[in-house]
Amino acid sequence: MKKDYNQPPLKTVQGTHREIALFSTKGENINEEVVQSFGDEWVKFHDFSDETIHRIAQEYFDIVDDSIVNKQTYALDIGCGTGRWTKYLTQKVGFMEAIDPSHAIFAADKLLGNIDNVRLTQASVETIPFEDETFDFAMSVGVLHHIPDTQQAMKDCVRKVKKGGHFYCYLYHNLETRGWWFKTLFWLSDQIRKVVCRLPAGLKRVVCDILAVLIYMPLVLWVRFLVLIGLRKVAKKMPLAAYNDKSFFVIRNDALDKFGTKLEQRFSKAQVIQMMENCGLKDVKVSPRSPFYHAIGRKV
Numbered sequence: 001m002k003k004d005y006n007q008p009p010l011k012t013v014q015g016t017h018r019e020i021a022l023f024s025t026k027g028e029n030i031n032e033e034v035v036q037s038f039g040d041e042w043v044k045f046h047d048f049s050d051e052t053i054h055r056i057a058q059e060y061f062d063i064v065d066d067s068i069v070n071k072q073t074y075a076l077d078i079g080c081g082t083g084r085w086t087k088y089l090t091q092k093v094g095f096m097e098a099i100d101p102s103h104a105i106f107a108a109d110k111l112l113g114n115i116d117n118v119r120l121t122q123a124s125v126e127t128i129p130f131e132d133e134t135f136d137f138a139m140s141v142g143v144l145h146h147i148p149d150t151q152q153a154m155k156d157c158v159r160k161v162k163k164g165g166h167f168y169c170y171l172y173h174n175l176e177t178r179g180w181w182f183k184t185l186f187w188l189s190d191q192i193r194k195v196v197c198r199l200p201a202g203l204k205r206v207v208c209d210i211l212a213v214l215i216y217m218p219l220v221l222w223v224r225f226l227v228l229i230g231l232r233k234v235a236k237k238m239p240l241a242a243y244n245d246k247s248f249f250v251i252r253n254d255a256l257d258k259f260g261t262k263l264e265q266r267f268s269k270a271q272v273i274q275m276m277e278n279c280g281l282k283d284v285k286v287s288p289r290s291p292f293y294h295a296i297g298r299k300v
Contacts, residue, residue, distance in 0.1 A: 001074050020120045027125075039104045064168060080105070135161050211259055
């Protein structure tokens with residue numbers, strides 16, 4: 001099932017548990033500063049427990065069933081980061097290829113340990129080192145909205161999927177279903193992001209930890225209180241309601257993810273569907289559940 005690369009790597013290095021092939025990550029559709037920032041983030045936040053991975057994966061992969069992913073599936077994780085979603089899917093697929101353009105690929109090696117049905121490769125969306133129409137299933141989770149041309153990046157991903165195979169992605173939503181007060185809070189937080197993302201890496205991590213305490217935790221604790229007193233429907237409408245059952249480790253990680261990046265784009269549900277259809281995907285299904293929007297389509 002495992003295929004050869006379609007070109008020789010620049011070099012191969014020994015990770016903690018496996019060899020990792022390094023390919024060029026240069027290209028027109030990549031922001032190297034953003035890549036470096038996420039590499040730093042995932043090196044700091046890579047130690048996800050199996051329980052945490054499994055619990056959060058239930059939210060992300062609710063629209064991926066055994067007819068799409070099973071032991072006959074050759075899968076590709078594009079922008080794998082820490083490798084947490086790769087690790088989750090290695091239990092379900094035949095073989096998994098995981099690529100990332102940043103040094104987070106070495107953090108993924110540590111998280112994946114001695115799992116043997118996975119190979120790690122450093123490469124970007126533009127330099128995926130496999131022939132077109134190689135994979136039964138490919139995914140890019142929380143990555144494409146950090147690439148300058150999200151539509152082109154998605155096309156580059158989908159080209160690697162066989163006809164009849166599936167492509168899954170998660171893209172930030174544009175708050176189209178939220179009220180004005182929610183959008184106002186987001187606008188204020190986004191102004192903070194535009195300042196924090198320009199800080200030196202070490203200072204940025206410290207500031208994002210402080211923001212996790214000062215911004216995230218008060219809102220999360222308010223949501224938890226509403227749930228405790230039986231107002232679950234009200235709680236679901238609150239900002240950061242999705243963090244009700246998340247650990248402080250995950251909250252710190254996501255604070256850095258939110259405030260630490262210089263480039264993020266947001267899309268409506270209709271835009272997500274249109275972009276996927278523009279890539280030759282049909283039967284596009286967008287999950288009605290958080291996180292918004294995660295979607296899957298079949299290549300024709």
